[in-house]
Amino acid sequence: MMKQDMVQAIVSLKEKEIGVREISRILGVSRNTVRRVLRGKRLDRAQRASRYEQLTPLIQETLTFCKGNAVRVQELLKDAHGQDIPYSTLTRVMRDLELREETRKKRSGTYAFEPGAxxxxxxxxxxxxxxxxxxxxxxxxxxxxxxxxxxxxxxxxxxxxxxxxxxxxxxxxxxxxxxxxxxxxxxxxxxxxxxxxxxxxxxxxxxxxxxxxxxxxxxxxxxxxxxxxxxxxxxxxxxxxxxxxxxxxxxxxxxxxxxxxxxxxxxxxxxxxxxxxxxxxxxxxxLQILPPYIPPVYQTLHRGVDVEGYVHVDTNRYSVPERLIGKELEIHKLWDRIEIFWKQQKVAEHERLIDKRETRSTLQGHHLPLHRQRAHQGPCKEQRDLQGHSEPLDRYVEELKKRSSGRGMRQMRKLLSLKHTYPENPFLQAVEQALHYGMYDLSRLEQMILSHVAGDFFNIQEDDEI
Missing domain, CATH: 3.30.420.10 (Ribonuclease H-like superfamily/Ribonuclease H)
Structure with a gap:
């Protein structure tokens, strides 16, 4: 399909009395094409629309996504959209619709090489x-x-x-x-x-x-x-x-x-x-035969283990077992992983953090949970010692814990101290009275216990658990 501007160019050159051969050379078309245009066949022929013109927006969008690569356009049109367009047809459509410019460069020369050289x-x-x-x-x-x-x-x-x-x-x-x-x-x-x-x-x-x-x-x-x-x-x-x-x-x-x-x-x-x-x-x-054994490529580094159980490589941190804190270890930095050695024994292997900064890599089992974390799970020891002896005391302990921060260890210790210090009956009577009035100030609870003691001697017997 010849463009209208090409037809006009042929006609214009002929009007200037330029020969068919020269027009063919100037415009880069065959002489037969020039003759057909001059005979009027090209001007009268109706241009047939391509059946792929309806896909022009899709082709243009895919061409932009593929950065002008027609091969990738053909692959994506087939895989993603089910449009199997022959490559020659696709490039012709792209040229006719002026979707891209042809910028092919001529080769300046060649080099000849022998096989395996x-x-x-x-x-x-x-x-x-x-x-x-x-x-x-x-x-x-x-x-x-x-x-x-x-x-x-x-x-x-x-x-x-x-x-x-x-x-x-x-x-x-x-x-x-x-x-x-x-x-x-x-x-x-x-x-x-x-x-x-x-x-x-x-x-x-x-x-x-x-x-x-x-x-x-x-x-x-x-x-x-x-x-x-x-x-x-x-x-x-x-x-x-x-x-x-x-x-x-x-x-x-x-x-x-x-x-x-x-x-x-x-x-x-x-x-x-x-x-x-x-x-x-x-x-x-x-080709030259490769050696029977090709060692891996790595960099050897020496790093000390910090107090948190990590070694530093390229601004990133990699975990090691806690028993090695303070030790100096040998590190093999490979392209895709980090290998860590202690006395010629591999103690850890991490996937290398490539193109990252200030990032940690921690392997399971290297850092055990802190005892403080384990201790803070569930009720504290003082609460367990207080509960299970009296139903009013159990209710008082639960209400007291709701009004305390954290697990209420400070309040539980003071309440347990009051229980060990004063006789059992005055202590329980005061707890029932405080529970009835919704009073959870332990200083006032102690005053109520003293009022119930009514002249009895203090309980000075030592508890076996103290």
């Missing part, structure tokens, strides 16, 4: 939504230069610790490594200098030797040297992040790994003539 690694910041909160995450990517097989993961920050965590996972994902890994010139892996002559940080150089990898930065200003990994960041941002939600870092990286396996590495690339997964089958025999 090189991997490329880089990072890029990506804004995304995590658990309903907007954050800026560091997208780490590694690609096999020959087969273009891709692996990506996300981290809140990207230091040498995260770099080793990512590269270990990436080499395991590839099930092999290459002798050369092209990187940029940032200080995460480079200690000093730039380009191929840069000095690699000793800990990263030692880490690379575990996998038989040498890190080589590209020349300053020659980012195209690792274009195999650079071009994927736009693909990840527009395809993987578009139309997806994530609850936490674990969920984000799990979805990223699944996307690499199910989408990115199965899509046919024009430059390869096949998918990265198919090219990987040919490259796999040339």
């Amino acid at each position: 090189e991997t490329q690694h880089d990072t890029s910041p990506h804004p995304l939504e995590l658990g309903g909160k907007k954050v800026k995450a560091q997208c780490a990517s590694l690609v096999l230069a020959y087969s273009r097989k891709l692996f990506v993961q996300y981290y809140p920050t990207f230091t040498r610790f995260e770099a080793k965590v990512f590269l270990r996972e990436a080499f395991l994902f590839m099930d092999g490594s290459c002798p050369r890994c092209t990187i940029d010139n940032t200080s995460v892996i480079v200690a000093r200098g730039s380009g191929p002559d840069a000095l690699i940080a000793p800990e990263m150089e030692h880490f690379g030797k575990i996998f038989g990898v040498q890190f080589i930065p590209h020349e300053v200003g020659d980012a195209n040297r690792k274009a195999g990994v650079e071009r994927n960041f736009s693909y990840v941002e527009k395809n993987f992040l578009a139309g997806r939600t994530f609850t936490d870092w674990k969920d984000l990286n799990a979805q990223a790994r699944a996307w690499c396996i199910q989408v990115a590495n199965r899509k046919t690339k024009r430059s390869l003539g096949m998918s990265p997964e198919a090219a990987y089958v040919m490259e796999k025999p040339y």
